[in-house]
Amino acid sequence: MTARAKKRSGRSGNPRWRKTFLETLAETSNVKASAEKAKIGPSTAYRLRRENADFARAWLGALWEGYVHLEMEVLRRLRDGDLQTDDRDKYDFANAIRLLNAHRENAVRAEAEQRNVSAAEIRASIDRKVEDIRMRVKQEKQRGKSA
Structure with a gap:
């Protein structure tokens, strides 16, 4: 696994950003703004949504x-x-x-x-x-x- 892939998988596996992302999504209905506030890329959130039923x-x-x-x-x-x-x-x-x-x-x-x-x-x-x-x-x- 490359360093970038490890970082990505660690980031999506780290639950700390999820709370910020979901709270901001509820406030704004804006995935990009929610990802920015959670300090992740939108693709990280979309990937986790595809892979994790609870997050979806x-x-x-x-x-x-x-x-x-x-x-x-x-x-x-x-x-x-x-x-x-x-x-x-x-x-x-x-x-x-x-x-x-x-x-x-x-x-x-x-x-x-x-x-x-x-x-x-x-x-x-x-x-x-x-x-x-x-x-x-x-x-x-x-x-x-x-x-």
């Missing part, structure tokens, strides 16, 4: 948590009328909804695994939530036009 489940759980965070952030902003970012730009609800839809299947699988319910039930629940968000965005736009 934890990864899905972190993505589900990130999905829920985004969903709750969008709903909070709509409820509170918080339509601008911290730097005063308009919050991009359309992009947030696109992200929610793009990661829907991973969220469905992860939540079904966490709650031990069928993926179809979770999918229906997520569809209802995304549709609710769409309707709220539409209502906010209509209010803004009439104001």
Whole structure:
């Protein structure tokens, strides 16, 4: 085994980076940022996910948590009328909804695994939530036009 291969296998076998990686993944839903924070390469995380079922489940759980965070952030902003970012730009609800839809299947699988319910039930629940968000965005736009 080469020195590089030993270093790689030792790194993916070392559980210390995993906690940081998974916590950051739950916060950001961003593999590259999570790997940087854990001081590993993204390929190390992807390799371990392929090779370790427990890590793969934890990864899905972190993505589900990130999905829920985004969903709750969008709903909070709509409820509170918080339509601008911290730097005063308009919050991009359309992009947030696109992200929610793009990661829907991973969220469905992860939540079904966490709650031990069928993926179809979770999918229906997520569809209802995304549709609710769409309707709220539409209502906010209509209010803004009439104001």
